[in-house]
Amino acid sequence: MKIVNPLYYPVAVLAGAITLFLGVRFVQLPSAIVLPVAVGITLVSANYLKVRKPEYFHLENPELEQELQRLSVSANSLAKKAKGLHLEATKMLTDTFHLELLAALQINCDRAVELPKKIDNLARRLQDSHSLLSVQQLQQQLAEVQQRLKSSSGVAKQHLSQLANSLSRNIQLAKEGQDTRLAQIVNISTLIQDASGILQRSQTKLRTSDLSDSAQISELQALVDEFSNLEANIDLLVCR
Numbered sequence: 005m006k007i008v009n010p011l012y013y014p015v016a017v018l019a020g021a022i023t024l025f026l027g028v029r030f031v032q033l034p035s036a037i038v039l040p041v042a043v044g045i046t047l048v049s050a051n052y053l054k055v056r057k058p059e060y061f062h063l064e065n066p067e068l069e070q071e072l073q074r075l076s077v078s079a080n081s082l083a084k085k086a087k088g089l090h091l092e093a094t095k096m097l098t099d100t101f102h103l104e105l106l107a108a109l110q111i112n113c114d115r116a117v118e119l120p121k122k123i124d125n126l127a128r129r130l131q132d133s134h135s136l137l138s139v140q141q142l143q144q145q146l147a148e149v150q151q152r153l154k155s156s157s158g159v160a161k162q163h164l165s166q167l168a169n170s171l172s173r174n175i176q177l178a179k180e181g182q183d184t185r186l187a188q189i190v191n192i193s194t195l196i197q198d199a200s201g202i203l204q205r206s207q208t209k210l211r212t213s214d215l216s217d218s219a220q221i222s223e224l225q226a227l228v229d230e231f232s233n234l235e236a237n238i239d240l241l242v243c244r
Contacts, residue, residue, distance in 0.1 A: 020046030053176070071189045072127050080195045081121045085200065086116035089207050096210060105221060108228050109206070116203070117233050122242045130185055139178045145240055146171040152236075160233040163198070166235050167191070192241050199234040202227060 020042040027038030090113035097106040149168045156164055170191045175183045206227040213220040 008177060016046050016049035019049045027183065031156050068189065069132070071186060071193065072123075072130070075189055076120065076123050076127075076191050078193060078200070079123045080238075082196055082200050082203065083117045083120050085203050085207070086113040089203060089210070090117075091115055092207065093210060095213065099215070101218075102215065102221070105228065106227050108225070110230050112228060112235060115239075116199070119238070119242075122239075126242050139175060142171055142175045142178055143183070147167065148238075148240060156233075159230050163195075163233060164238060167195075188241060192238060195234055195238045195241070199231060199238065201229045202214070202234060 023045050023175060024038055024042035025036075027041065028035055032039075083194045090110055093106055093109045093113075097103075097109075131226050146168060148163055149171060153161060153164045160179065170187070174187050174191075177187060206224065209220075209224050209227060215221065
């Protein structure tokens with residue numbers, strides 16, 4: 005289990021301090037015994053508070069901090085829905101001709117479950133940087149998107165075109181010396197909201213389709229492919 009920094013949770017630190025004071029002053033136990041107990045209470049309290057409160061990333065930009073918190077909530081919501089869809093699909097897609105669809109859907113869901121961790125890693129990188137990405141890095145992202153555009157069609161092409169436009173705007177901001185972090189976070193948030201909508205449609209389609217009908221299976225596969233493309237776009241912005 006990852007250890008939470010208790011300094012971000014003053015109440016947890018206070019609980020540990022009170023334990024130490026009472027143990028030494030009133031119970032009159034040796035400090036060598038009380039100190040580990042106090043530290044343990046502090047860490048346990050910090051972990052408890054962490055799971056009950058939204059993540060705070062301690063950035064110097066309040067607007068960016070707020071957007072990151074919203075992004076974290078959206079990522080966790082998507083991960084929760086993905087776990088449910090993974091379980092539901094595993095129970096329903098049991099025939100041999102479902103295997104390809106089931107495998108693709110499970111892979112997508114597993115990637116979505118990993119997203120909150122990726123957002124946490126992104127937030128830590130933002131704390132040490134004045135700009136999320138340099139002009140060169142943004143241009144590399146744009147080049148990858150443009151390369152994928154050449155072989156894409158339909159909805160996937162539409163999503164990639166929108167992402168290319170957003171990256172072009174961010175490149176211009178970076179060239180002007182402006183902080184691109186907020187624009188990038190908004191882009192990621194938009195992609196996650198789109199992915200959440202596709203996941204919801206996939207779940208509804210799974211529940212209402214005749215799973216013995218190849219045409220309806222193909223429609224479900226198209227939604228799974230669309231979700232996969234959106235996840236690839238998210239990873240491009242989050243992991244680079």
